[in-house]
Amino acid sequence: MTYQQPSDLRTVPTVRALAQDEFDAFIRFHETVFRDGGTVPRKLRELVALAVAMTTRCSYCIDTHTRGAADTGATREEIAEVGFVAAAVCAGGAMAHGLLALRLDAEHRHTEEDTRA
Incomplete structure (x- = not known):
């Protein structure tokens, strides 16, 4: 299914x-x-939307904004590259959340030490 x-x-x-x-x-x-x-050209809006759709994994949006990007003059190379932009931002977000997790771990450990004392 x-x-x-x-x-x-x-x-x-x-x-x-x-x-x-x-x-x-x-x-x-x-x-x-x-x-x-608008100030931001339509082609760029479509490429941004496509990158966001890739990160949210919305198949309908990927379909719509791939077509929108092509209709506004985006090349296949541009469409391919925004996939890597999206991947890099997602990877960066995961790394940033890793930093957050380390800080929270330190805070939790410090709190646990304070309650044991």
Whole structure:
């Protein structure tokens, strides 16, 4: 069984009917973010969205923003490179969380020593 299927997108009208105000607000937000004419060019917006989609592992978003990046002129090389940007940021985040874990471990050990004394 696969959980994400393109056919799921056929339920979009149902979701809109169930939560119309929220759905419409989300669509307006999405259209604003991916508009043409902002300070950040649309191609860059699509490449950023693609990198984020890769880190959140959203297959639907990867599909949408790969197409969006290509439609705005992104090359295959650019699409490939943003995958490595996403990977590096994820790896950096894991390392940063490792540093946090070491600090928290030291704090927990210090607290445990204080309560034993």
